[in-house]
Amino acid sequence: MAKKEKESSDVEMTFFEHLEDLRPHLMRAFGALFVIAIAAFIFKGFIIDTLLFAPMTPEFATNRWLCSMGYTLNDFVGWLGGLVGAEWSMDPTVLCLDSTQAGSIVNNKLTGQFNLHIKVAMATGLALGIPYLLWEIWQFVKPALLPGERRGTRLFVLWVSLCFFTGALFGYYIITPLSIHFFMNYSASDTIQNLIDIQSFFSQVIGVSLGTGLIFQLPLLVYFLTRIGVVSPSFLRKYRRHAVVLLAVVAAIITPPDIFSMILVMLPLYGLYEFSIWLSARTERKHYPEEEDAVEAAKQNS
Numbered sequence: 001m002a003k004k005e006k007e008s009s010d011v012e013m014t015f016f017e018h019l020e021d022l023r024p025h026l027m028r029a030f031g032a033l034f035v036i037a038i039a040a041f042i043f044k045g046f047i048i049d050t051l052l053f054a055p056m057t058p059e060f061a062t063n064r065w066l067c068s069m070g071y072t073l074n075d076f077v078g079w080l081g082g083l084v085g086a087e088w089s090m091d092p093t094v095l096c097l098d099s100t101q102a103g104s105i106v107n108n109k110l111t112g113q114f115n116l117h118i119k120v121a122m123a124t125g126l127a128l129g130i131p132y133l134l135w136e137i138w139q140f141v142k143p144a145l146l147p148g149e150r151r152g153t154r155l156f157v158l159w160v161s162l163c164f165f166t167g168a169l170f171g172y173y174i175i176t177p178l179s180i181h182f183f184m185n186y187s188a189s190d191t192i193q194n195l196i197d198i199q200s201f202f203s204q205v206i207g208v209s210l211g212t213g214l215i216f217q218l219p220l221l222v223y224f225l226t227r228i229g230v231v232s233p234s235f236l237r238k239y240r241r242h243a244v245v246l247l248a249v250v251a252a253i254i255t256p257p258d259i260f261s262m263i264l265v266m267l268p269l270y271g272l273y274e275f276s277i278w279l280s281a282r283t284e285r286k287h288y289p290e291e292e293d294a295v296e297a298a299k300q301n302s
Contacts, residue, residue, distance in 0.1 A: 022140050029129070029136040037125030044117060047124060052205050053105075055177045056097075056184065062177040063097045070095035097181050107198045116198055123206050127168065127213075131161040159220055167216025171209040175265055179204060215250070215269070222276035226283045233281035236273075243273050 040047055054060050058067070074092040081088030107113050134157045184194070225231040236243070251266040 025136040025140045029133040032132045033125040033129035035125075036129050037121045040124035040128075041117065041121035044120070048117075048120060052120070052202060055172070055205060056180050056201075058097045060097075060177060062173050063181065066177075066181060067093070067096035095181075097184065104195055105198050105201060106195045112198060116202060120202065120206070123210065127210060130164060131157055134160055160217065163216045163220055164213040166213075168209045168213035170216070170268065171212030172205070175208050175212060176205050178264065179208065216272065218272050219276045219279050222280050223283055226280040231280060233277055233284060236277045236280055240273075240277075244270065247273065 055062070057063065070090075071092040073095075074090050077088045077090050107116075109115075138156055222231060222236070226233075247266055247269045248262070251262045251269060
């Protein structure tokens with residue numbers, strides 16, 4: 001009963017009363033993030049050595065796949081050469097990660113490793129604690145929602161978390177290995193030895209993974225913009241060509257400067273855009289059937 005009375009009186013609460021109501025939710029959320037960060041700080045061996053350094057090793061799943069693709073391409077080139085009566089071949093190891101060119105991971109600051117340890121723990125706490133943080137925010141907002149709005153947003157935490165972790169895994173298993181593969185095998189001169197700064201390396205791994213997780217929120221963003229009437233399926237279809245150019249720019253920024261990596265990253269991003277169009281159309285049909293019927297009737301009359 002007290003909860004219902006509180007919910008019914010929310011409209012009369014002042015701004016500072018809302019902040020006071022939000023405070024325990026944020027305290028619990030950031031407390032959970034802090035606990036996860038402490039656990040990540042303790043298990044640094046697994047997180048740093050096993051997870052974050054893995055994309056630079058030839059045994060990493062993506063690197064093994066790229067290497068096997070090189071041998072497959074060599075067989076394909078040889079088969080094409082046989083069709084025209086020529087002996088064509090290529091270096092089958094062209095896509096294999098050469099660990100001898102990796103150089104050394106170095107730290108050039110006195111407090112560099114300790115600061116890095118702290119940053120890795122905080123990033124891990126943020127990434128793994130996002131679902132609980134979103135759940136606490138939804139618990140704060142829920143009393144102000146109508147029953148229909150509550151049913152429509154009850155899977156909010158699940159979908160946002162699912163999109164984020166899918167994007168983070170895509171960045172970790174696809175974009176990060178491609179970036180490392182390109183720059184580790186690139187050599188401007190044989191006399192230059194790579195001394196890779198530890199901050200630069202981990203910024204690449206963590207930044208790309210978390211950034212891609214945010215990019216994969218595009219379908220959910222389109223869904224909510226459609227619900228409030230800001231965008232529509234026709235709008236997204238009309239500016240599809242502009243979106244392709246924008247996606248190409250985004251792919252070029254977050255990938256190494258080679259066309260193969262850019263295309264490999266751009267294809268899933270374009271898939272997300274097309275899925276967003278479908279989701280926007282479905283949302284419009286479900287929540288605005290009257291407008292949809294009016295549009296169809298206008299098309300038939302014309």
